[in-house]
Amino acid sequence: DQQVKQNSPSLSVQEGRISILNCDYTNSMFDYFLWYKKYPAEGPTFLISISSIKDKNEDGRFTVFLNKSAKHLSLHIVPSQPGDSAVYFCAASVDAGNMLTFGGGTRLMVKP
Amino acid sequence: DGGITQSPKYLFRKEGQNVTLSCEQNLNHDAMYWYRQDPGQGLRLIYYSQIVNDFQKGDIAEGYSVSREKKESFPLTVTSAQKNPTAFYLCASSRRMEDEKLFFGSGTQLSVL
Numbered sequence: 001d002q003q004v005k006q007n008s009p010s011l012s013v014q015e016g017r018i019s020i021l022n023c024d025y026t027n028s029m030f031d032y033f034l035w036y037k038k039y040p041a042e043g044p045t046f047l048i049s050i051s052s053i054k055d056k057n058e059d060g061r062f063t064v065f066l067n068k069s070a071k072h073l074s075l076h077i078v079p080s081q082p083g084d085s086a087v088y089f090c091a092a093s094v095d096a097g098n099m100l101t102f103g104g105g106t107r108l109m110v111k112p
Numbered sequence: 113d114g115g116i117t118q119s120p121k122y123l124f125r126k127e128g129q130n131v132t133l134s135c136e137q138n139l140n141h142d143a144m145y146w147y148r149q150d151p152g153q154g155l156r157l158i159y160y161s162q163i164v165n166d167f168q169k170g171d172i173a174e175g176y177s178v179s180r181e182k183k184e185s186f187p188l189t190v191t192s193a194q195k196n197p198t199a200f201y202l203c204a205s206s207r208r209m210e211d212e213k214l215f216f217g218s219g220t221q222l223s224v225l
Binding site: 002004006009032034036041042043044045046049089091093099100101102103104105 | 116118121147152153154155156157160170202203204212213214215216217218219
């Protein structure tokens, strides 16, 4: 049973528009969430994180929102750029030092 | 430049054969991990190591073995007991187990002949 789910396997967005990638989780004990970005034939790279004491974290064009009551987080990319085209994984953990549980990934395609 | 190096990039395994995937890091990280990625699925943890000469099973350890004789090296052996080994394998490291920010290698694609 997948504890972290990314229900949209792919997303296509026009350059300059907003990209919204969604992630749902079932384990209410998760209290730390991360997004990773992966280009083809490369390993994922850390993008942004949020702890459960916050509901928003922003880093440049990237913002992560956390809705604990809905067990839902989302990653907003504004404005989207062609270089953002990649697979995005959300991940969650219970307490610092515990293993990350990854979602299945969403492939984002930003069209020029 | 510091980083994680995985080799080879592509590997083919014959039936009944054991193969070993290499992972080396020069980041001076204590913790190292092996993940498996299948199409449409998230990364699943195979094994992890918090420190030299110590390692623990992850969620899908059956059919795999590891060693951690040196801080910088964490090789993964895919044994003949692993009946479905075709996947993309990712090695990662972090400064400590408490650090969730993982640094990943570029991966090894293993296929069965």
